[in-house]
Structure formats: C-alpha cells, structure tokens
Amino acid sequence: MSSTEKPALIGAGPLAGLGAFTIWGTFGLYFKQVAFAGPVEILAHRIIWSAVLTLVLVFALGRRKQLWALISSLKTIGLLFLSSLLIAGNWIIYIWAVNGGHALEASLGYYIMPLVMLTLGRVFFGEKLNRVQMLSVAICALGVLNLLVFYGHLPWIALSLSTLFAFYGVIRKFVPADPIAGLFVECALITPISLGYMFWLDRHGGAAFGTIGITQDALLIGLGICTTVPLVMFAYAARNMKFSALGLMQYLNPTLQFFIAVLVFGEAFTTVHMVTYALVWLGLGVYSWDNLRTARQNRRKS
Template identity: 45%
Template sequence: MTHGTHSIDRTGFFQGAGAYLMWGLLPLYFKAVIAVPAVEVLANRICWALVLLIAITAFTGRIDRLRSVFAHPRAVAMLAVSAVLICVNWLTYIWAVQNAHVLAASLGYFLNPLINVLLGMMFLGERLSRVQKMAVLLAAAGVAVLAVEAAAGLWISLTLALSFGFYGLVRKTAPAESLEGLTVEATLLLPVAGGYLIWRASHGGIALGSSPGITILLVLLGAVTAAPLLLFNAAAKRLRYATLGLLQYLAPTLQFLLAVLAFGEAMTGAHILCFTLIWIGLAIYAVDGVRSARRMRPAPIE
C-alpha cells in the first residue's frame, strides 16, 4: 500500500474556492449599497456579523470556548488590536468600492501574500529564500512604478495590504481560534458601531429601515462576513497550505476583472506595468511554494 501520495480533497477545494469566490465578488455587494455611507455600511457589518457569530457559537456548542477567551486578558488585548486593524481594512475596502477604486483594492490583495513574507521576516524571525527575495523585489518595483506614475490610489492598496497583513500577524499569535476570535473582535467593536448607528439615527436617520431592499442587504452583511470565513476555516482543515495559498489569488483576480470589465475603471500604462511585475513575483512565489511542499512530502512506503 502506498501512503504519501497526495490528491486534492474535493470538498476542501470547493470550500476554499467558495470562500475566495465570495470575497472576490464582494464589490458587487458593496456597489448595491452605494447609497449608504461607507461608515454606516461598516457599522451594520459589525453589528449583524456579531449577531450571526454568536448564534453560530451557541449552535456549535462553543460558548465555553468564547468565555475562556474573554477570561484571558492577553488574548483580549491582542484581539482589540486585531479588531482595529480589520476595522480599518473593512472601512478602506468599502470606501474604495463605493468610490470606483476596485482596481487599487485588488492590487492591495495581490500584494498581501508578499507583505506577509516580509512581516514574517521582520517579526517572526523567518528567513527569505532567494526566490522569495526576488518575488518581493519585483512587487516593490511594481509599487515604485505606481508611486511615480499613478499614485492617486496607491494609499488604498498599501492600507489594505498592510492592515490585513498585520491583522494576520496578530491573529497568528493570539491565543484564540478563528470563530471565537472574530466574535470577540466584533464584540469589542460593537460599542463604537452601535453608538455610531444610534447617533446617526438621531441626526437625520439611518439607511436601515429606509426601504425593504436596503434593509435586507444591510442585515445580510452578517452572513456575507461570516460565510466565507467559515468556508475558509473548513477548507484550511482539509487542504495543504500550498493549495490554499494558490486559491487565495482567486479573490483579487475577480476584483481586478470586475474593476476593468464591469465597473469600467481605467488601466493606465503604470497600472499594467505594476500588475505585471507583481503577477510575475506572485507566480515565482507560488511555484516556489509548490516545489517546497513537494520536497517536504514524505517518501512513499510500500
């Protein structure tokens, strides 16, 4: 019997692809609520996500795990930092979509894997291989081109890449699993989000309840937030990291295609050169990751 051969888990693959597909199509959702201010969309996202996350936590019998996280001061402190980071990331992304900067947003998420490599080197003591250095340098060159030739939306790309990169770094070291961690983050953000909605309601009204369509879309933000995360967590348990790492490029690719083909955002020469350099860097990085995974695979046992 041969042990060591590897085939992709189909269920895990479809779960992972489903998660990244939902994240990739998210601009369509935020375009549907473009009449609602970005901060108000964010506040609704936090509140309704918390409602759903608490329901899922209770349904899966993980309330005790959630309580244990709240009883851990270090965990709460770290999740407070990650909550601020994901809040910045979400707000920037929503604003970018509503203001026709989906192209810049997709660039941010293309940069994210390479930002993660740099953060691992800087904060986790990880060493960059020659191939990884080449990939990072190509991405840096692409950003430099955009900074010189078309810097208008570069702040969006860098804010998204850095906020999500640091978010992942904090969550990697925080003593909390994904579901409980996200629930704690949403709970910590609730006073600000809820307070903003209350203030907004007393100063001219809020979009929630203004029309059936908008109200449904805002309430469903909870599911839109939680569903891909749950699919991703399920996929992460079934798939190799290399496979999951390749799937992550599905989301920014879809965002890129939506920006250019559906939303008509302009592609300048600087954008083309920047994306080309980053795509080459990502291709080098992805191929190196697959080769490394194969080298680490145990030898077959007959």
C-alpha cells in the same frame, strides 16, 4: 486502516481558505448594492450583524466553552481588540474604494498581500525566505514604485489594505481562538462604537436603515452573513495552514476583484496600470513557481 474506520478529513484548511478568498473576490458586487448607505454606516452594519450572527452560532454549535476561554483572558481580549481594529480599518478602506471608483487599486492591494504575508511570516514565525522569494518581493516592489513614479504618490489604498489584513492574519495566528467565538469577540468589542454611530446617524436623519425600504434593510442585514462566513473560513485556514501558503492561495481574491473592476465597474486600465500589474504578476509567478518546486522536492524526499 480498518473498513469501519473513517478516513481523516484532508485539506479542510485549504478548502476553507479557498472558499473565503472566493467570497471576498466577489464582495465588491455586494457593496455596490448597498451603496445607498455611506461607507461608515455600511461598516457599522457589518460589525453589528456579524456580532449577532456569530453569537447565534456560538450557542447553536456549542462553542460557549471556547467563548468563555477567550473572555477569561485579558491578554486574549487585548489581542482580539487589536485584530478587530485592524479588520475594521481594512473593511472601511475597501468599502470606500469600491464605491468611490477605486476597486482596481483595491485589487492591487490584495495582489501584493502574499508578499506582505511572506515578509511577516519571516518576522513573526521564522519562516525563512530563500533567494527566489526575496526576488519575488523585489519585483512586486518595482511594480508599486512604477505607480509612484508616474502618478507621484504611493498607491495608499493598496498598501493599506494589504498591510492591515496581513497583520490581522498574524494576530489571529497568535490567538488560540475558536474561529466563530473569536470573530464574535472581535465584533462584540467594537459593536458599542458601531451602535453609537448608528444612533447618532439616525438622530441626525442620515441613516439609510429603516428609511428606504425592506429590500435595502435586508441587504444591510445580509452584510453580517457575507462577512461572517468568509472570516470564519479564513480564521480556520490561518490556524491550520502554513502562513506563507495561505498567502499564496489568496491570488483568487484579487483576480476576481480585478476582472470585476475592469469588466463590470468599467474602471480605466491604463498603460501604467498594465506595467504595474505585469510586474506584480511576474513577482507572484516567481513566488508560485518556487513554492511548487519546493513542494515537489519535499514529496520526493518523503
């Protein structure tokens, strides 16, 4: 490499993923600040203001060509509409969980997500599972089964969050979309539904936006920034990382959620929870060890 040649950007994908999961891990604190609005209104504001912000970014960053490429393909629009429904479902469940006193179970969902991603990586992308990885999936499954045995029902919040977001990641890996333009199309496709709900809510006197105060309005508008930034990061990471590696990195998200739920929100952490989390952490530990071992072997071979 010559002295005038600039070195290639290394690790942009992993850095984007790290930033996304850190923001998501602390997002529950923001949702508590906008709890004066109902979960569906919060979701509507996330969608509307994210659409506005991403549209601005498309023009400011010169992504109009990429946007046109997306909207010119009916197949791509169909896939992005499906991904928009998946992420909206994930959003509304998480919003309801945090403001309904279930942030701890929500964190469990993001803990088991790497194993869901691992499984989907095998199904959709042919990423092989070795025996150690299959063992890690089985151990985490025992943790989920523990809650079923002691509480008599599956942790549906955790399972829904992990499954919806994992499938969202699958579709975004299939779609050859610019992260910003792709997110705009996703939000734009469901913005009419969100606007319709907001008009209906306002007409019936139930809207929080524009009725409480400027600070509260600003917080609701800010949902667009808090939503757009990590999703753009995640979309970029999903296109530039191995899918299973992206799942491994996301541990930071539920770890932050876990501590916030217990230490800040004061949610109960029972013995049953302790057993479940111990099994999940053990499974993830086995999975992480196997990934590190494989990486070291590959480095020695190269």
